[in-house]
Amino acid sequence: MAQATAAERPATELRRGRIVAAAGAVVDVDFGDAGAPPIRSALEVEWDGPHRLTLEVQAHLDPATARCVALQETAGLRPGTPVRDSGGPLTAPTGRALLGRMIDVAGDPIDGGPPLPADLPRMPIHRPPPPLAEQGATREPFLTGIKIIDLMAPLLRGGKAAMFGGAGVGKTVLIMELIRAAATRHGGISVFAGIGERSREGHELWLDLGASGVLANTALVFGQMNEPPGARWRAGLTALTVAEHFRDVERSDVLLLMDNVYRFVQAGAEVSGLLGRLPSRVGYQPTLATEIAELEERIASAHGAAVTSIQAVYVPADDFTDPAVAQTFAHLDSAVVLSREMAAQGLYPAVDPLASSSTLIDPRIFGQRHCRIAEGVRELMERRRELQEVISLLGMEELSPEDRLAVARARRMERFLTQPFAVTEHFTGRPGASAPLEATLDGAEAILAGEADSLDEEALYMTGTLDDARTRAARRGGAGEGTGGGAGGGAAR
Numbered sequence: 001m002a003q004a005t006a007a008e009r010p011a012t013e014l015r016r017g018r019i020v021a022a023a024g025a026v027v028d029v030d031f032g033d034a035g036a037p038p039i040r041s042a043l044e045v046e047w048d049g050p051h052r053l054t055l056e057v058q059a060h061l062d063p064a065t066a067r068c069v070a071l072q073e074t075a076g077l078r079p080g081t082p083v084r085d086s087g088g089p090l091t092a093p094t095g096r097a098l099l100g101r102m103i104d105v106a107g108d109p110i111d112g113g114p115p116l117p118a119d120l121p122r123m124p125i126h127r128p129p130p131p132l133a134e135q136g137a138t139r140e141p142f143l144t145g146i147k148i149i150d151l152m153a154p155l156l157r158g159g160k161a162a163m164f165g166g167a168g169v170g171k172t173v174l175i176m177e178l179i180r181a182a183a184t185r186h187g188g189i190s191v192f193a194g195i196g197e198r199s200r201e202g203h204e205l206w207l208d209l210g211a212s213g214v215l216a217n218t219a220l221v222f223g224q225m226n227e228p229p230g231a232r233w234r235a236g237l238t239a240l241t242v243a244e245h246f247r248d249v250e251r252s253d254v255l256l257l258m259d260n261v262y263r264f265v266q267a268g269a270e271v272s273g274l275l276g277r278l279p280s281r282v283g284y285q286p287t288l289a290t291e292i293a294e295l296e297e298r299i300a301s302a303h304g305a306a307v308t309s310i311q312a313v314y315v316p317a318d319d320f321t322d323p324a325v326a327q328t329f330a331h332l333d334s335a336v337v338l339s340r341e342m343a344a345q346g347l348y349p350a351v352d353p354l355a356s357s358s359t360l361i362d363p364r365i366f367g368q369r370h371c372r373i374a375e376g377v378r379e380l381m382e383r384r385r386e387l388q389e390v391i392s393l394l395g396m397e398e399l400s401p402e403d404r405l406a407v408a409r410a411r412r413m414e415r416f417l418t419q420p421f422a423v424t425e426h427f428t429g430r431p432g433a434s435a436p437l438e439a440t441l442d443g444a445e446a447i448l449a450g451e452a453d454s455l456d457e458e459a460l461y462m463t464g465t466l467d468d469a470r471t472r473a474a475r476r477g478g479a480g481e482g483t484g485g486g487a488g489g490g491a492a493r
């Protein structure tokens with residue numbers, strides 16, 4: 001590989017160049033007779049600017065001139081400023097010293113804490129995925145305690161899962177609950193990549209993780225909305241590199257969370273535009289599929305240690321055919337699709353049971369019972385959706401008694417699959433509830449069999465298990481005939 005050759009070059013031979021042009025995030029560097037360093041080389045600008053300035057080579061304008069993208073702001077950068085080739089690609093610091101810390105794309109702390117130890121091992125952020133022979137294919141579930149996910153779209157240990165949704169449907173809340181659930185249920189290390197979201201959210205996450213005691217086992221890497229596209233484009237790879245080190249060197253399981261993969265794609269599109277490349281479909285970069293594949297294919301398990309990844313994917317204008325969304329879908333083991341309609345009804349987490357899916361829903365993995373129950377839930381919800389059209393046109397009265405029963409049962413199932421989260425307790429006032437898979441299966445099975453037909457709907461809304469709902473109903477004296485009333489909180493309808 002060209003980069004390896006550059007890395008092997010003795011330090012004394014490292015090339016030096018000078019800035020010839022700087023236009024925002026795009027910087028051209030002339031290396032004269034030494035020749036431009038290979039594509040993806042990292043360059044350090046030797047300036048007296050307010051911060052470190054790192055460039056990544058993207059193209060060669062001629063044998064001596066490299067066109068680069070900057071990872072930090074370039075305001076104040078002047079032609080003639082000297083630049084040093086680092087001799088290889090960008091690197092990320094790795095190891096236990098990163099736990100409890102928040103760093104930027106270049107590996108510098110942004111949490112106000114002390115500098116990282118200078119002797120931390122650094123790894124290149126561009127590397128191939130582990131060879132297929134070393135990748136272990138586990139088929140074990142990664143249980144979350146979130147009913148609708150464990151039942152309808154279970155996550156795979158060492159797998160890739162994504163939460164899809166338009167703006168404000170609950171992706172970030174779900175990801176935060178998953179970090180908490182994973183830390184309390186599975187222990188282990190988490191690496192969080194904050195890509196292109198509001199920086200306020202990053203700060204809140206940091207405080208939340210600290211308050212819930214999870215921070216000590218979490219490393220955070222940010223390239224947020226206020227940062228240049230280069231930082232947002234590469235922050236995911238920096239985080240992945242940190243995770244790979246824990247997998248390969250410590251042989252520990254790692255949970256890699258990415259919020260938001262769509263912003264990674266968008267940053268790539270911005271970089272591509274800045275470099276003057278012609279856009280492809282819907283204005284995306286022509287390299288869209290390769291860029292997503294490079295990131296996704298590296299998320300893999302090796303030598304018995306698993307990197308489980310949970311990603312948030314923003315769906316622009318709720319359009320699931322968007323190329324960035326569709327490309328990401330193709331790499332996943334589990335797809336958790338969030339529905340605006342359900343969020344509007346207060347049915348949180350707003351996971352659409354019909355649109356969500358997982359490769360684990362297979363009798364050979366989860367057994368006949370789980371698959372039968374999941375299929376039953378799906379059929380019930382599908383039936384309800386069909387009947388909904390009749391109801392809106394003609395009203396409930398026109399339905400046959402069986403259809404009315406199906407609608408009532410579906411409403412109970414819908415409410416049973418809502419759940420209060422620990423991370424939302426501070427604004428909903430409801431303590432978080434986690435449900436073991438067995439209890440979720442028992443509850444869903446009982447509702448499908450009609451055993452909860454007489455249970456007050458309201459008692460099922462925002463509970464953990466069916467037994468919790470029954471206890472709640474008994475306490476309210478509402479365990480008698482179902483009234484078909486609205487869900488708790490008055491939101492769901």
Ligand SMILES: Nc1ncnc2c1ncn2[C@@H]1O[C@H](COP(=O)(O)OP(=O)(O)OP(=O)(O)O)[C@@H](O)[C@H]1O
Nearest residue numbers: 165166167168169170171172173174348349421424
């Ligand atoms: N599980 C939940 N329980 C209660 N309320 C929720 C839940 N999930 C989301 N919400 C409500 O929806 C709001 C938006 O959620 P969130 O920020 O997670 O959306 P998002 O999909 O990440 O949005 P964006 O794309 O704008 O970042 C929350 O502030 C909260 O009010």
